[in-house]
Amino acid sequence: MRYAYLGPEGTFTEAAVAALTRSRAGEVQLVPCASIGASLAAVRDGAADRAVVPIESSVEGIVTATVDDLASGADVLLQAETRLPIEFALLAREGTALADVKTVGGHPQAEGQCRRWLAGSLPGREWVPCPSNAEAARRVGEGSLDAALASASTAARYGLTVLVPDVHDRSNAMTRFVEVARPGSLPAPTGADRTSLVAFLAQDHAGALMEILTEFAVRGVNLTTIQSRPTGDGLGSYFFFIDCEGHIDDGRVGEAMMGLRRVCGAVRFLGSYPRSDGGRTQVRPGTSDPEFAEAAAWLARLRYAR
C-alpha cells in the first residue's frame, strides 16, 4: 500500500500515517508529496493507494486546502481518521542562541499556533512561511533560515538541535488527519462512526443554513463540525463542510442525506469511517435503526393493503 502524504520526512503528517497504519506497518510504502493538493492528486491518479491529509486543527479550524480540494476534485472516500497532539520545538543549528535568531520558518499553521509565543519570545524576528515545517527545518540545515518551528523529532534528520522545546500558545492543541482512498471502499459501520460531506446551496437565501441544520436535527443526527467556505462566486456565496455522527448505512443518516440532496444544489458524500475520539453515536429515542425499519414496514402495510 502506497501512502501519499505531505513530506518531506519528519512532518506531522508522516506521524499520522504511522498512527493510522500501526498494525500493518510492514505493508506501508511512503510517498512524500510537496503539498496537500499533490497528496490527493496522487490518490486520484493512481500514483498512490491512500493519502493522509490534515483536515481540522483545534487552533486554526478546518484545513481549507484539504476541504476545498475534497469538495472540488474527483470523488474520493475517507477511510479512517486519527488525531495527534501538536508539539512544536524551535530548531536551530548547533551553537545558535535565541538572540541570534532573525528569521524563523514553518508552515503557516505553525505560525497560527505559536503566534503569541513568537511575539513574546522573538519579538523582532521575521517570519518566513514554508510549505511544511520539515521543509523549514531543511532550510535551517542548509543555512538559509536561522530557526524553524517543527517537530522535535525532525532535528536529528537535518542536523539541528532543539533550541526551545514545547513551543505553543495553548497546550492540548490537536490536529485531526484523515486517510483518503479512491471510491469503492466504504468502511463497515462500527457504532462509533463519523460521516463527512459537502453541501452546496441551491441558491443563497436567508434561512438556507437553518434548513440544512433542520434536515439533520429532525432525524436526530448530531453535527460535530459545520463550516462554511466561499465558493469563489462572490462575497456571501458559500458551501458547507459537515461532519456528523453515524454511518451512511444508519437509517437516520441516510434519510438526512436524502433530505439534504433534495434541498441543496448539490451534495458530495466524503465517507463514513470510525471516529478516533472515543465518542459513540448518540441515538435519540425514535431514531434507531429498528425504529426506522418498523416505521417503513408500517407504511408499506398501509400503502399496499388496498
Add this chain to the structure above:
Amino acid sequence: MRYAYLGPEGTFTEAAVAALTRSRAGEVQLVPCASIGASLAAVRDGAADRAVVPIESSVEGIVTATVDDLASGADVLLQAETRLPIEFALLAREGTALADVKTVGGHPQAEGQCRRWLAGSLPGREWVPCPSNAEAARRVGEGSLDAALASASTAARYGLTVLVPDVHDRSNAMTRFVEVARPGSLPAPTGADRTSLVAFLAQDHAGALMEILTEFAVRGVNLTTIQSRPTGDGLGSYFFFIDCEGHIDDGRVGEAMMGLRRVCGAVRFLGSYPRSDGGRTQVRPGTSDPEFAEAAAWLARLRYAR
C-alpha cells in the same frame, strides 16, 4: 351499497349522502342510525358498507363525537369528503307565532351555530338539546316541543311550517362530511388529495406539538387541520387529529408519516381521499415525488457501491 348515516330522514347528513353518491344514486340503500357512533358501528360490524358522518364545521370546529370514535374504535378508512352549506330554519306547527315559542330543540351543534340569533330573537326560550335536528322537528310534530332548528326541507315531512327561514349567526357556514369504509379500500392519488390521521404523544412534554409540526414541515407537507383532543387520562393529556395535503402514496407524506410513527406513541392512519374544496396540493421545490425518487437512488448508489 348500504349507507349508514345519522337519521331520521331529513338530516343534513342525509343530504351529504346524496351529494357523495350523486352519480350512482340508484345503487344506494339508506340505513338511518340513531347517532354518529351507531353509524360508524354499522360499518365496522358489517351492517352497512359505508357510513357518512360530519367531521368538521366552520362554526364548531371538529365534530368531537366523530373524531373520538374514529380514533378509538376498530380501524376504518375515509373514502371521500363533501362540504355542504349549513342553512337552518325555525320550524313550528301551523299557526304558531314567534311569541308562542317557549321551547326550541335541535342538535347541540345547531345551538352553537345559532346562539346569537336565539339570544336576540327568542330571549326567553328554553333550549332542548336533541339527538338530531330532524328528531327535534319530529318532536315538534308530536307536540312535545314548540319549535325546532332544522333544515327547511324537513318541514313537510313532519307537517310543519317554516316560521323563520335562513337562521344563522354567520352566513357561509359549512360542514364537511366524510364517507367511511372498512379497511382494504384506499382511493388512488389524484393530485388534489387530503390525508387524515390521529397521533398520540409518546409522553407529554413541552415541545411535543412542535416536534409533530416539524415532521410535516421539513418534508414540505402542509397541514389543513390540527386539533388536540383529551385522551381522558388527565388534564393536559391530549391526542392530535390532523388533516394534511397529499396522499399516503406521495413520497413526502409517507416519509412524514414514518417520522410521526417514530416520535409519537401511536399513529392511526384514517385515509387518503380526494378533497372537495377545489384546492390542489402545494408542492415546495425539493419535495416532489421525482425528487424523492432521485434522492433515494442516489443514496442507494452511495451505499451499495462499495
Add this chain to the structure above:
Amino acid sequence: MRYAYLGPEGTFTEAAVAALTRSRAGEVQLVPCASIGASLAAVRDGAADRAVVPIESSVEGIVTATVDDLASGADVLLQAETRLPIEFALLAREGTALADVKTVGGHPQAEGQCRRWLAGSLPGREWVPCPSNAEAARRVGEGSLDAALASASTAARYGLTVLVPDVHDRSNAMTRFVEVARPGSLPAPTGADRTSLVAFLAQDHAGALMEILTEFAVRGVNLTTIQSRPTGDGLGSYFFFIDCEGHIDDGRVGEAMMGLRRVCGAVRFLGSYPRSDGGRTQVRPGTSDPEFAEAAAWLARLRYAR
C-alpha cells in the same frame, strides 16, 4: 362579593365557587345563572363581581362555550383557578330499579364522560340533554325524567336517592374552573403562575401555528394548553386558546406576548394567576428575570455609549 355561576344549586360549578372562596366564605353571595354565557355577562355588566366557569375538562377538553365567550365579549381578567374531580352518580326517585330507567338526563359533558358506562349499563335508555346536571336532577324530582347523572350531593336537595354511585368511564377525571373579574385586577406573581390568552391569526397560512409556538419556545416559555377554535369565518379558519407557564410580569412571558402581538392579527390577554396543580414554572437557563434584565442593561450600554 357576588359570584355568578352556572346554577341551580348543587352544580359542580357551585362546588368550584366554594373551593375558590374557602378562606372568605362569609363574604360570598351566590348568583346562580342559567348558562356559562349568562354568568360571564353578569360580571361584564356589573350584576356580579366575579364569575366562576369551567374552562377545561380532562375528558372533553376545553369548554368551548367558555373559551368562545372569553375570546369575543368585553375584556375580562382571570383571577384564579381550581380543579375538582368529576364524580357522577345515577340519581332516581325512591323505589326506581335500574331496569325501570328509560330516560336519563344530564349536561352534554356528563354524557361525554359516561358514554361507555351508559352503553354498557343502560343500553336501551334515551339520553336527554339538560342545561346542567342539577337541572336534570330537578326534572327527575318532578317526574319528567327517570334518572339523572349528577353529583351525589345533589340527591337530597331534590328528594332523590343514589341508584348507582361513582359512575364514570375513567377514574381521575378532573375539571378546571376559573374565576373571572372585570379588568383592573391583575394578581401578583407567585412563581407558580399560569397565563391565558387568545391569538387570532393575521392570515391563515401553512406555518402560522409553528410561528406561534416558536415565539414561546425561543423565550423558554412552556405551553400547558393550546387549542384551535373556528372563528366561524369558514372551514379551516381558526383562533388559538393558549395557556402557558409564568406571569405577564415575567420577562420571558412579556417578550413572548409582544412577539405574538407582532405576528398575529390580534392577541387578547386573559390573565395571569396562580396555578392550582402544584406545578412551578420551569425556567430554562438564559430565560430568568435577572438574565433578561442583565441583557437589557447590556444593550442599553452598547446603544447609548456613543
Add this chain to the structure above:
Amino acid sequence: MRYAYLGPEGTFTEAAVAALTRSRAGEVQLVPCASIGASLAAVRDGAADRAVVPIESSVEGIVTATVDDLASGADVLLQAETRLPIEFALLAREGTALADVKTVGGHPQAEGQCRRWLAGSLPGREWVPCPSNAEAARRVGEGSLDAALASASTAARYGLTVLVPDVHDRSNAMTRFVEVARPGSLPAPTGADRTSLVAFLAQDHAGALMEILTEFAVRGVNLTTIQSRPTGDGLGSYFFFIDCEGHIDDGRVGEAMMGLRRVCGAVRFLGSYPRSDGGRTQVRPGTSDPEFAEAAAWLARLRYAR
C-alpha cells in the same frame, strides 16, 4: 486622522483606505503597519485613530487574522466598510520572461486566489509566501524573488514591469475591508446597515448553532455571514463570527442581540455601520420599529393597568 493599515505602500489595503476616505482625503495621514494585528494594535493603543483591515474575501472567506484579533483583543467598533475588486498582476524585473520565473511570492491569500493560474501557467515554480503582496514586489525589486503576484499599480513603485496582467482564478473576486475605531463612536442608522458581532457558546452542545440562528430568525433579522472559528480550546470548540442586516438601534436587532446574550456564554458587539453593497435591510411584516414600539406599549398597558 491617522489611518493604520497593512503596508508597505501599494497594498490593496492602502487602496481601501483611499476608498473609505475619498471625501476627506486631505485629512488622512497614512500609518503603514507590518501586519493586520499591528494595524489593530495601533488603534487600540492610540498610535492611530483608525485601522483599515480586510475582513472577508469572496475567494478565501473571512480573514481569520482579522476576525480572531477583533474577537480577542480590547473592544473596538467598526465604522464603515468598502469592497474592492481583487486584481492581481504578475510583476517582474524588466527583461524577465515567463520561462525564467522559478520563484513567485505574495501574500498567502494571493496564492489562494490564483492557485489554478499558477498550476497552469507556472507549473514548476516555487511559491514563497510573503507578509504582503507589496513586500513580495519589493523583494523582486531587490532580486531575492523572480516574480510577485501584486497589484499592477505597485510595479512602478518598485521598478518592475507587468509580465502578465489580470491574473486570477475567478473574475469578480472581491475583498471587503472595514474601518475600525476605539469604542465611543457608533454610526447613526441609515436604513441600509450591517451589524457585526462575535458569539461564544455557553457550552458546546448539539443544537447550539440552531439556537443562535433561531434568535435572529424569530425576530426577522437576516444573517449575511456566519462562520465558526476554533476557540483553540480543543477540536470541535468554536465561536461564531456573525454579520446581520440592520443596526443595533433597530428593535428587532436589539432584541435578537439580547436573546443571544442570554443563551451564549459571551457576545461581543463589533459595530453597526452602513453597508457598501447597495442592499437595503429586508424588514418582514411584524418586525419593523413601529411594530416593536406598538407591542411594547400594549404590554405596558396590560402590565400596569391593575
